[in-house]
Amino acid sequence: MKYKQRAEMCANPTAKKLLELMNEKQTNLALAADVTTKKELLEIADTLGPEICVLKTHIDIIGDFDSDLIIQLQRLSEKHNFLFFEDRKFADIGNTVMHQYQDGIYHIADWAHIVNAHTVPGPGIIDGLKEVGLPKGRGLLLLAEMSSKGALASGAYTEKTIKMAQANKDFVVGFITMRQLIDDPCFINFTPGVQLAQGADALGQQYNTPENVIAKQKSDIIIVGRGIYKAADPVAEAKKYREAGWKAYTSII
Amino acid sequence: MKYKQRAEMCANPTAKKLLELMNEKQTNLALAADVTTKKELLEIADTLGPEICVLKTHIDIIGDFDSDLIIQLQRLSEKHNFLFFEDRKFADIGNTVMHQYQDGIYHIADWAHIVNAHTVPGPGIIDGLKEVGLPKGRGLLLLAEMSSKGALASGAYTEKTIKMAQANKDFVVGFITMRQLIDDPCFINFTPGVQLAQGADALGQQYNTPENVIAKQKSDIIIVGRGIYKAADPVAEAKKYREAGWKAYTSII
Numbered sequence: 001m002k003y004k005q006r007a008e009m010c011a012n013p014t015a016k017k018l019l020e021l022m023n024e025k026q027t028n029l030a031l032a033a034d035v036t037t038k039k040e041l042l043e044i045a046d047t048l049g050p051e052i053c054v055l056k057t058h059i060d061i062i063g064d065f066d067s068d069l070i071i072q073l074q075r076l077s078e079k080h081n082f083l084f085f086e087d088r089k090f091a092d093i094g095n096t097v098m099h100q101y102q103d104g105i106y107h108i109a110d111w112a113h114i115v116n117a118h119t120v121p122g123p124g125i126i127d128g129l130k131e132v133g134l135p136k137g138r139g140l141l142l143l144a145e146m147s148s149k150g151a152l153a154s155g156a157y158t159e160k161t162i163k164m165a166q167a168n169k170d171f172v173v174g175f176i177t178m179r180q181l182i183d184d185p186c187f188i189n190f191t192p193g194v195q196l197a198q199g200a201d202a203l204g205q206q207y208n209t210p211e212n213v214i215a216k217q218k219s220d221i222i223i224v225g226r227g228i229y230k231a232a233d234p235v236a237e238a239k240k241y242r243e244a245g246w247k248a249y250t251s252i253i
Numbered sequence: 254m255k256y257k258q259r260a261e262m263c264a265n266p267t268a269k270k271l272l273e274l275m276n277e278k279q280t281n282l283a284l285a286a287d288v289t290t291k292k293e294l295l296e297i298a299d300t301l302g303p304e305i306c307v308l309k310t311h312i313d314i315i316g317d318f319d320s321d322l323i324i325q326l327q328r329l330s331e332k333h334n335f336l337f338f339e340d341r342k343f344a345d346i347g348n349t350v351m352h353q354y355q356d357g358i359y360h361i362a363d364w365a366h367i368v369n370a371h372t373v374p375g376p377g378i379i380d381g382l383k384e385v386g387l388p389k390g391r392g393l394l395l396l397a398e399m400s401s402k403g404a405l406a407s408g409a410y411t412e413k414t415i416k417m418a419q420a421n422k423d424f425v426v427g428f429i430t431m432r433q434l435i436d437d438p439c440f441i442n443f444t445p446g447v448q449l450a451q452g453a454d455a456l457g458q459q460y461n462t463p464e465n466v467i468a469k470q471k472s473d474i475i476i477v478g479r480g481i482y483k484a485a486d487p488v489a490e491a492k493k494y495r496e497a498g499w500k501a502y503t504s505i506i
Binding site: 034036058060061062063065087089091092093094095096098099100103104105106118119120121122123124125127128143146147148149150151152153157160161201203204205 | 287289311313314315316318340342344345346347348349351352353356357358359371372373374375376377378380381396399400401402403404405406410413414454456457458
């Protein structure tokens with residue numbers, strides 16, 4: 001099913017907006033900006049923004065973070081038309097994640113269209129995040145599988161995660177997963193650990209190709225990090241991933 | 254086995270220091286300070302510091318965080334002799350948690366004696382954290398079980414977590430768990446969700462008593478939060494928990 005048709009079927013405003021954006025902009029590429037300075041993050045957002053549907057951030061690794069960074073990032077998101085996904089991997093009880101999502105220095109709920117959560121604490125984590133995020137029209141991804149070696153998110157863990165998503169379709173907009181888990185047009189599948197060549201890093205991260213992830217595993221969005229921003233020419237490299245991801249999508253619709 | 258004897262057997266300097274401190278100060282009470290302002294956190298650290306072995310923080314929910322908070326907290330930890338446990342629940346791949354542990358605004362590795370991590374990403378998360386924390390003599394707790402309703406950390410998940418701890422005894426100093434998981438004097442068991450009366454909150458957190466946790470389940474440290482700092486007289490309430498926890502400990506050694 002095309003992104004456009006799926007957008008029409010989804011109630012969550014963030015899911016709808018993302019699918020529309022992917023269709024219009026013709027990209028299913030998310031960039032993982034794992035950098036540690038404002039300057040690098042803003043440069044990535046401005047130069048690679050035109051190629052991507054989602055900018056995935058780790059706001060808590062930016063050493064010189066301040067509120068001006070958020071203002072500048074929001075302007076770039078409007079300029080280049082992409083959404084923010086703060087890869088916070090919430091993993092605590094409901095009462096705590098509510099604070100982590102809306103309070104503190106970062107006020108994540110005020111600017112991140114999408115966040116994600118582990119399901120290991122049980123469904124209370126979704127209840128807590130939803131209380132903050134749903135009134136703002138935000139979306140939540142559940143970590144159903146991970147790309148790292150020896151990950152424990154598999155089998156019954158993944159099955160229970162899918163059930164928690166189905167019980168919260170107003171707020172849960174998809175999964176972090178290696179593949180399409182269930183045939184539901186309103187769950188958007190994000191797959192990390194994507195590179196043009198297969199391989200692994202020294203700390204257990206394992207890589208897969210865009211073709212395999214989108215066309216074979218029926219995922220929706222490829223998340224690419226170091227493969228792009230550490231390349232000699234990041235824009236040219238982003239275009240390669242964008243084309244590979246889009247070609248894989250158009251080959252199966 | 255007594256805390257003192259266990260301290261002599263442990264190689265990790267943080268595990269050793271904590272067990273010695275618990276023995277000298279006669280307390281196995283950890284306070285969970287889930288507050289959102291500097292003022293509240295410093296007040297808790299100063300007034301309740303004399304009763305506790307560990308102050309458990311969520312530094313990322315403090316709205317007016319600045320580096321002065323860390324300096325003031327460190328002075329209070331010296332004044333009252335307790336350790337910091339930043340309840341960050343790291344839950345990402347090794348490369349990312351390295352940054353989250355040492356970089357960003359918080360520089361957690363520079364002040365938190367203890368941090369914790371979920372094992373769902375696989376053993377690479379321990380490798381990443383260890384690379385930062387071991388040279389500083391820090392200790393890591395693995396989340397082997399959770400106190401929230403419907404938690405997925407059980408059975409094979411918990412067993413695999415224990416194996417990861419055993420493979421990293423230089424850095425892993427214990428578990429977040431509801432009970433003693435293995436009979437190893439160098440793993441210190443921290444149990445959250447403790448109140449003087451059993452019960453639950455509206456977001457799935459479930460409570461257990463100090464007697465049950467320490468004497469029956471053979472855990473080592475009770476983590477108490479709202480039960481103490483939201484009481485009419487927090488110091489008096491902390492003393493009650495401290496006495497209940499210590500009495501339970503002395504009843505079984």
